[in-house]
Amino acid sequence: MLKQGVKDVQESDFDIGYVTGQSESEYFQFVISPEAVLKRWEYITVVQQGRSIIGRVEKLLSFSDLIGQSIDFETVKKLNSTKIREIVDVARARTVGSITDDGRVLKSNRELIRPGTPVRRSTENEMKTLFGYSEDGNLELGSLTDYDNVRTGISINGMRRHVAIMAQTGAGKSNTAAVLIEELAKAGATIVVLDPHADYSLMKASKSMANITKVFKTPMSTGRYGTELNSLTERFSLRFQDLEEDDLFNIMRIDEQWTNMREIVRRLYSNIKGKGNFEDFMRAYESMPLQDKSKIAGRIALLKAVKDIFTDVTTPVESYLRPGQLSILDLSGLDQDIISYFCLKVLDEIYDQKTSGNFRYPVFFFIEEAHNFVGRETVGKLPLLIKKIAAEGRKFGTFLVVITQRPGKIDQDVLSQCNSQIILRVTNPMDQKAIEESCESVSESIINDLPSLNTGEAVLVGEFVRFPVIIKVRRRETREGGGDIDILPLMKESKMLREKATSPEKNRDFIKGLV
Numbered sequence: 001m002l003k004q005g006v007k008d009v010q011e012s013d014f015d016i017g018y019v020t021g022q023s024e025s026e027y028f029q030f031v032i033s034p035e036a037v038l039k040r041w042e043y044i045t046v047v048q049q050g051r052s053i054i055g056r057v058e059k060l061l062s063f064s065d066l067i068g069q070s071i072d073f074e075t076v077k078k079l080n081s082t083k084i085r086e087i088v089d090v091a092r093a094r095t096v097g098s099i100t101d102d103g104r105v106l107k108s109n110r111e112l113i114r115p116g117t118p119v120r121r122s123t124e125n126e127m128k129t130l131f132g133y134s135e136d137g138n139l140e141l142g143s144l145t146d147y148d149n150v151r152t153g154i155s156i157n158g159m160r161r162h163v164a165i166m167a168q169t170g171a172g173k174s175n176t177a178a179v180l181i182e183e184l185a186k187a188g189a190t191i192v193v194l195d196p197h198a199d200y201s202l203m204k205a206s207k208s209m210a211n212i213t214k215v216f217k218t219p220m221s222t223g224r225y226g227t228e229l230n231s232l233t234e235r236f237s238l239r240f241q242d243l244e245e246d247d248l249f250n251i252m253r254i255d256e257q258w259t260n261m262r263e264i265v266r267r268l269y270s271n272i273k274g275k276g277n278f279e280d281f282m283r284a285y286e287s288m289p290l291q292d293k294s295k296i297a298g299r300i301a302l303l304k305a306v307k308d309i310f311t312d313v314t315t316p317v318e319s320y321l322r323p324g325q326l327s328i329l330d331l332s333g334l335d336q337d338i339i340s341y342f343c344l345k346v347l348d349e350i351y352d353q354k355t356s357g358n359f360r361y362p363v364f365f366f367i368e369e370a371h372n373f374v375g376r377e378t379v380g381k382l383p384l385l386i387k388k389i390a391a392e393g394r395k396f397g398t399f400l401v402v403i404t405q406r407p408g409k410i411d412q413d414v415l416s417q418c419n420s421q422i423i424l425r426v427t428n429p430m431d432q433k434a435i436e437e438s439c440e441s442v443s444e445s446i447i448n449d450l451p452s453l454n455t456g457e458a459v460l461v462g463e464f465v466r467f468p469v470i471i472k473v474r475r476r477e478t479r480e481g482g483g484d485i486d487i488l489p490l491m492k493e494s495k496m497l498r499e500k501a502t503s504p505e506k507n508r509d510f511i512k513g514l515v
């Protein structure tokens, strides 16, 4: 940014303010030069004993002694027409870190910042030193907000802990998760994505990812695939005779209290288990006494509705767990019980491979809509397994990336096991509270920033960054599966169809038909 009237000189060369009032090592305030235009979240520097201390502007205030709260309209008008200028602009900044004169980066500042110390805008180089991205051991996620040239990211080593991606709907969660998947995949990670709305399946359609991606879907998938991609997907299937009784109860939604129903199904299945397929099961059902048949008829209908997912083989773990492979499980079109059953199978098989040492490479599980898999009140084997992975998984090189639009609804133990967070816009106070309570490194000031983030802007906090930082996440390179629909042209089209259908000619024809 150039100072007015001074050509070719960066404004960062000038003092734009002076530290005033009471300051601490973490916070300080400064009076702003009337010529300077400063925005929230800009970075500023004070130099003390050869060390550059970088701060982030968190609050901007403007004061006037003359134009006080009870002043009337006419007086303000008169004052405005005079040359009297006594307004004072003040900024409050939080220190982020400091850079020593030999270029070392220090995480915190322990020195007092004295009143009267000059303040200047931070230079791009200082920003790059503090937040910059270097090829080695980093994943580039975007650039520093308002500093497009400062590419920034997270440390791969920081990914040795679980990560939470949280945002309200439409704030850019899926795009952020896709960027993280792309970056991890480039670095050679083995990734498994549980994708309830087929938001990620189109990653397979991108040149850069096509060879390393496998999309598994069921015949019930409602994902928006093109014909060319459809042929590249693989079928995910289950062998009916491999189901446990509990699995069958879950699929047929027979809760524990329905003991009679459970007993009938148990009897029916005990003759088939391990041997007979879905058709055998249905034949056995048809030959049951009418009294028993009618008791479970509704539940049989539920099972019939998902019969297409059953074949004679269960998709083997080797097909979705391969070094460096991105496996996307398209779970669209299935209801939550079946989704949970599928995911339990997949996670259980993979975790088994990891804990037994059969698969050496780090595995990242991306769980979209995680509050539906491991909610505060969700019970069952799947939430138990996810909680186990959250508690112990990292010892075996198994890492979770939980993605949710309802942080307040996800199991709080799982959330608190995530040592790094990517938080996009969140305005719901309950969700903000849940984030603040479960995430150690999230401060009140970060929570206050969340509602004002633009789409795609994210706060990164925790183990994978040196300092909490607000970035603009880059757009995903791969195609979106579930982005916002452009409704305007569709509404125009439906209006046209409506007009056509209700045109005077149509009406005339209709009335003619009546007489």
Ligand SMILES: Nc1ncnc2c1ncn2[C@@H]1O[C@H](COP(=O)(O)OP(=O)(O)OP(=O)(O)O)[C@@H](O)[C@H]1O
Binding pocket: 167, 168, 169, 170, 171, 172, 173, 174, 175, 176, 405, 455, 456, 457, 472, 473, 474, 475, 480, 482, 483, 484
């Ligand atoms: N970093 C970004 N820059 C520009 N546009 C973005 C960015 N991230 C997301 N968008 C756009 O914002 C819209 C919503 O993004 P996205 O689907 O990622 O949000 P979401 O939080 O996952 O929403 P939902 O909960 O509805 O799935 C999309 O149209 C997407 O293209």
